[in-house]
Amino acid sequence: MSLPENEIAIPQKEVYTYxxxxxxxxxxxxQLIGGKLVMTPAPSTFHQIxxxxxxxxxxNHVNEKDLGxxxxxxxxxxxxxxxxxxxDIIFIAKDRLHIIKSAKVTGAPDLVVEILSPSTGYYDLKKKARIYAKHGVKEYWIADPEDTSIEVHTGQGGRFVLNQRVEGEGRVRSLILEGFEVQVKDIFAPLDVVTEPGTTAAPR
Known part of the structure; x- marks a missing residue:
């Protein structure tokens, strides 16, 4: 019997590899996390925003300064x-562009940004964070739409150390990209969208 178009036939295994x-x-x-194939549903519209x-x-910052x-x-x-x-987002410095191959990036980006969602938040905060730190990601940003916060973690000795956390209003700055900073309230500002004729709503 054939599978529905939105389902993928995956052989059952205890541990999966690349x-x-x-x-x-x-x-x-x-995503392949800890030898498990973890489904990551399409993100919400606000996540994408x-x-x-x-x-x-x-x-814009990286391109303007030709950083990578x-x-x-x-x-x-x-x-x-x-x-x-x-x-969700990665930055790779100019002198490390060789890790970008045709099928994948092979190695740790210099900076990783993850936007938390109900389906992936646990992995972003726990399992994936440990692997990012272990392999040398220098800076890890975690954006949380629920409490409108951004955390900046720095890699030190194979683990992450929280350097900044701003909730609601204020700015966070990159430690590896001189001059790059964002206003947290601008990142999470609601965007009015038409849901039905004559009505508007802010996606969450």
Whole structure:
């Protein structure tokens, strides 16, 4: 019996590796976390708005100063045989662009940004964070739409140390990208959208 179009036939295994992950169809909504294929549903519209705002500011800063490259999900970042993630936003410094291959990024970006969502928040805060730190991500930003906060963590000795946390209003600054900062309230500002004729609502 054939599967519905929105379902993917995945062989049942106790532990999956990158070779298994690479066999998934292009665009399949999975990340390889701890040897498990973890489904990551399409993000909410507000998640995408937050991502676009941070990515736009980061891209403009990096491009203006010719510092490297900014990429955004979906893009595969390979760390280990059982760990391949799709961070929301990554920055790779100019002298490390060699880690970008045709199918994936092979190694730790210099900066990673994750926007928390109900389906992936646990992994972003726990499992993925540990692997990011272990492999040398220098800076990790976590944006939380629920409490409108941004945290900036720095990599030290294979772990992350919280450097800044701003909730609601204020600014956070990058430690590895001189001059790059964002106003938190601008990142989480509501955007009125038409939901029905004559009505508006702010996506959350």
């Amino acid at each position: 070779d298994d992950y690479a066999l998934l169809p292009e665009g399949a909504p999975y 937050i991502c676009a705002r941070i990515q736009g500011k980061l891209y 490259l900014v990429l955004f999900s979906p893009i595969d970042v390979y760390f280990e045989e059982k760990e391949t993630y799709q961070p």
